[in-house]
Amino acid sequence: xxxxxxxxxxxxxxxxxxxxFFQLDVLNGKQVTDAKFTPFAKKIGEAxxxxxxxxxxxxxxxxxxxxxxxxxxxxxxxxxxxxKEENMDKATLEKCLKIIASVPSIHTVxxxxxxxxxxxxxxxxxxxxxKLGKKVINRCNLTIIVAxxxxxxxxxxxxxxxxxxxxxxxxxxxxxxDSQRGDGVFQASIKALKMLNEVGYGKEDPDLVLDLVxxxxxxxxxxxxxxxxxxxxxxxxxxxxxxxxxxxAITNLPISRFLDYLLQSGNYEEYMEKLVNAYNPMxxxxxxxxxxISVSWDxxxxxxxxxxxxxxxxxxxGSQHLDDFDLEKLKNRNIVLNQHCYGCTAxxxxxCGGEIA
Amino acid sequence: MTNNVNLRKMADNxxxxxxxxxxxxDITKWQETLGKKFFEYYGEVFKEGALTAREKALxxxxxxxxxxxxxxxxxxxxxxxxxxxxxEEMMEAVHVAAAIKSGATLVYGVQMMxxxxxxxx
Ligand code: SF4
Ligand code: SF4
Numbered sequence: 439x440x441x442x443x444x445x446x447x448x449x450x451x452x453x454x455x456x457x458x459f460f461q462l463d464v465l466n467g468k469q470v471t472d473a474k475f476t477p478f479a480k481k482i483g484e485a486x487x488x489x490x491x492x493x494x495x496x497x498x499x500x501x502x503x504x505x506x507x508x509x510x511x512x513x514x515x516x517x518x519x520x521x522k523e524e525n526m527d528k529a530t531l532e533k534c535l536k537i538i539a540s541v542p543s544i545h546t547v548x549x550x551x552x553x554x555x556x557x558x559x560x561x562x563x564x565x566x567x568x569k570l571g572k573k574v575i576n577r578c579n580l581t582i583i584v585a586x587x588x589x590x591x592x593x594x595x596x597x598x599x600x601x602x603x604x605x606x607x608x609x610x611x612x613x614x615x616d617s618q619r620g621d622g623v624f625q626a627s628i629k630a631l632k633m634l635n636e637v638g639y640g641k642e643d644p645d646l647v648l649d650l651v652x653x654x655x656x657x658x659x660x661x662x663x664x665x666x667x668x669x670x671x672x673x674x675x676x677x678x679x680x681x682x683x684x685x686x687a688i689t690n691l692p693i694s695r696f697l698d699y700l701l702q703s704g705n706y707e708e709y710m711e712k713l714v715n716a717y718n719p720m721x722x723x724x725x726x727x728x729x730x731i732s733v734s735w736d737x738x739x740x741x742x743x744x745x746x747x748x749x750x751x752x753x754x755x756g757s758q759h760l761d762d763f764d765l766e767k768l769k770n771r772n773i774v775l776n777q778h779c780y781g782c783t784a785x786x787x788x789x790c791g792g793e794i795a
Numbered sequence: 796m797t798n799n800v801n802l803r804k805m806a807d808n809x810x811x812x813x814x815x816x817x818x819x820x821d822i823t824k825w826q827e828t829l830g831k832k833f834f835e836y837y838g839e840v841f842k843e844g845a846l847t848a849r850e851k852a853l854x855x856x857x858x859x860x861x862x863x864x865x866x867x868x869x870x871x872x873x874x875x876x877x878x879x880x881x882x883e884e885m886m887e888a889v890h891v892a893a894a895i896k897s898g899a900t901l902v903y904g905v906q907m908m909x910x911x912x913x914x915x916x
């Protein structure tokens with residue numbers, strides 16, 4: 439099913455914001471506003487954290503590439519069809535497998551992108567993780583399933599390996615979904631959801647979990663997850679007969695294309711103010727960067743996918759890359775914080791698994 | 796004050812200032828007891844009850860238009876959007892307010908007719 443792209447990647451447009459240093463400058467008040475927001479690292483001091491340190495490494499997250507069949511307006515990865523260069527090769531995936539196999543506390547492999555399925559080694563990698571007995575999460579944009587006939591059997595493949603599917607669907611109607619993700623995305627997503635339901639996803643089988651991700655379609659924070667889940671369940675079931683397991687309400691972090699949108703629409707300061715005012719100290723304990731390592735397509739290690747997109751590598755002396763992975767050094771690191779982190783602590787908090795507190 | 800004057804005042808930003816909404820809580824400074832009671836009541840009203848918080852937000856949006864309060868229109872547009880209200884639902888809510896307001900005007904037409912009939916041969 440054809441999708442009409444909303445935009446091009448910042449990189450393809452040659453925007454200043456495609457430079458991560460520029461993004462960090464904006465976030466730290468050096469471009470558009472005075473640095474009027476308390477530094478996040480200082481703010482978490484109020485929750486009793488002088489530094490933020492990791493707990494146990496449980497989730498090994500890989501961003502296996504920026505290639506995507508969509509170019510969503512809010513994308514924090516700056517992904518798109520033009521990002522053909524930044525994709526993980528087999529040798530790097532093999533290095534990941536070695537680490538995953540050797541660290542028993544890693545129970546989950548979380549695969550994201552881009553559209554991870556577009557990486558030529560995706561299926562092989564999922565099979566290998568599954569052989570290791572690890573739980574596999576795939577962050578699927580849904581439309582890839584119906585984008586080309588070579589992907590039509592993905593639902594069966596996912597089911598065979600009991601892959602936990604987490605998919606974005608910002609809204610239960612066409613207009614708002616397509617304005618964020620591209621014309622045609624809503625219809626294609628509905629078709630893909632039905633295909634997933636047909637093989638048993640999103641129903642009672644505890645091995646076939648289909649969770650959806652809601653992220654606000656503009657410069658506002660998500661409402662509480664439980665109410666949104668109830669609403670999405672009712673609407674998707676009555677309108678389309680679709681079922682799913684949970685809805686994760688995720689806050690848009692002010693980086694990459696969402697930062698571009700905020701600046702272009704004149705919403706940046708007000709949005710930052712909303713994030714800062716909604717700071718909730720109860721969320722700090724459960725921040726996802728505490729039990730996760732996020733690997734980029736070229737093998738570098740980061741505290742989370744957002745830090746990865748800002749090219750903020752883990753703050754370790756050595757062990758910044760798969761080649762010198764050292765669990766002890768990683769355990770003893772301080773997590774790299776910056777102003778975008780306010781997106782994770784606003785309201786009920788936000789992580790790859792939705793609300794925190 | 797007519798609506799035109801209102802609009803002009805808003806345009807030169809000298810009367811209605813969007814940022815004043817953030818200071819709404821300050822009204823307690825000059826009358827704490829009543830102010831606090833009002834905000835407690837207000838908070839309680841908008842909690843999930845027999846009506847969902849989303850339904851209440853749509854009602855509030857309609858009423859905001861009926862009372863033509865720019866602060867409330869901004870605030871309840873935000874709340875409706877946050878609570879996943881569809882654009883069509885929001886516009887229908889505004890039409891409900893408009894229908895009641897126009898109905899309330901038009902129903903006086905009966906009084907006009909009555910009076911006309913009374914004074915006419
Ligand atoms: S948000 Fe997801 S689906 Fe959209 S462009 Fe980014 S990676 Fe692709
Ligand atoms: S952006 Fe990353 S490092 Fe910052 S709080 Fe969120 S998860 Fe942690």
